[in-house]
Amino acid sequence: MASRILHRLRHALTGEGEQDGLAACHAEVDEFPESSELEDDTEGLSTRLSGTLSFTSNEEEEEEDDDDIHVVRQERGESLPPDLLADAAENGEHSPPLTEHRGSNMLTRQLQELWRKSRGSFVPQRLLFEVTSANVVNERNSKYVLYTIYLIRAGQFDKAPAAVARRYSDFERLNRRLRRHFGSDMAGVSFPRKRLRCNFTAETIAKRSRAFEQFLSHLHSLPEIRRSADYLEFFFLDGLQGAQRLTRSGAYQEALAAWTNAHRLQDKLGAGHSGHFLLTLAGLAVCHQELEQPGEAHASCEQALRLLEAQDSHPLLAPFLQAHIHLAWMLGKDKRQAESRLRGLQDASVGGVPTLKEMLIKQPLP
Known part of the structure; x- marks a missing residue:
């Protein structure tokens, strides 16, 4: 998604070419001194411009165990890797091998028993944070980028996604408050610092979109923080x-x-x-x-x-x-x-x- 933002914003913001874009970068410092946002410092954050991180929202199920992997693979119609099949055989009666022809969903007795036990168990839902658009906003003497973030449940069709629109100062305020109240938990959370120029280029905005997705996902992976006011x-x-x-x-x-x-x-x-x-x-x-x-x-x-x-x-x-x-x-x-x-x-x-x-x-x- 962030790569599409990069493509659209490159045309909208760089216009006639790189020279005009560089000139606009230097002009920003004088014209919009209050609009300084991120420094191009994304240590600890992926620089890839596509994809979205996700974390489980159930603190007791932070990682899927091997049994859950078995069930998920069988639901998808995938065959199990040899090492997992060997483990399954060692933990119970020797079961007949899975049918080898393509498309077979036949379960071993161990997997059938696991499926029966897991049908009523809680399946943790994951929450995705995806920046779907980023718009440059001019308001009197200020200029800023407004990021629209969608919250989507993964693992199922989410027919009712929810959206929020936030600017960099909103993220910065959240980061500052959480570090004040959850210093130890926030020690491993990266947040890019401010920068003085080139805040409105297509590449910078796309990189920030990716950074904000990761920032929110990392916060949501921390139980104490995701429950905080x-x-x-x-x-x-x-x-x-x-x-x-x-x-x-x-x-x-x-x-x-x-x-x-x-x-x-x-x-x-x-x-x-x-x-x-x-x-x-x-x-x-x-x-x-x-x-x-x-x-x-x-x-x-x-x-x-x-x-x-x-x-x-x-x-x-x-x-x-x-x-x-x-x-x-x-x-x-x-x-x-x-x-x-x-x-x-x-x-x-x-x-x-x-x-x-x-x-x-x-x-x-x-």
């Missing part, structure tokens, strides 16, 4: 703030798109039990209801109530129950359990219950 909020906090502003202004269609992307980001990053996630579900429910989509609004309320099943004091619980009851009545669905729980909350509290929309608009975000 600094890391998670880098992806979705500004999206939530924008979605809340749009909801307050009544732009529900635009707000729904923002809430939906924030929901996908949090789901992929494993942040589905945070207060931010509940606020996101509230945003989805309110926007769907305002757009006369009661079925989708009801589904968001149900998801939130499942997360709040063991909580009786959360400020969003009563508003979610109230919205769920109203939507269930509209859709002809059972609402007795929600009504009973809401009555219990009302008996134990003083004052009325605010609506979900009121809570959503008033909820402060950092």
Whole structure:
């Protein structure tokens, strides 16, 4: 992907040839002094301009063991290498050899047993970070590159990828905060330093795109960091703030798109039990209801109530129950359990219950 960015940006940015590009590099220092970004220092990072790194998001399954490799190979219809076949034969009864003709998926008894045991086991999902575009942005006295990063689950067809757009200063801020809070974990994480010129050439932008993919992938491979607020909020906090502003202004269609992307980001990053996630579900429910989509609004309320099943004091619980009851009545669905729980909350509290929309608009975000 980064190689395609290089190809497009070379035409867009270098224009008439290398001489013009070099002249533009020297002009940047004077014209945009505040736009200094990376120095061409990528020690520890691959300089290849294509491909994307991926790391498992399950800390207890950081590396696939040999048994998992057996299963994956058999699922793909691949034959096992001789050394693995020999190991399998030594660990149990001698099984008949695999059929040798091309395309055979016949399993040995050992592999069949392994398959039966592994069917119900957890298969770690991997998360890919891919820079799909990089655009030069001019804003009054500043000029910077905006990188669009897609988060995609590997190992399956991801029909709902999520995207964020970030500039170098956003990455630098994340790097600085993580090094302050996770010094030992961040010791092995490379982050390219700033440079003073040639920030907007096609080659530099393509190299940075690759570097940012690796930077995010490396962070996601560290369990403590990928669960930290600094890391998670880098992806979705500004999206939530924008979605809340749009909801307050009544732009529900635009707000729904923002809430939906924030929901996908949090789901992929494993942040589905945070207060931010509940606020996101509230945003989805309110926007769907305002757009006369009661079925989708009801589904968001149900998801939130499942997360709040063991909580009786959360400020969003009563508003979610109230919205769920109203939507269930509209859709002809059972609402007795929600009504009973809401009555219990009302008996134990003083004052009325605010609506979900009121809570959503008033909820402060950092």
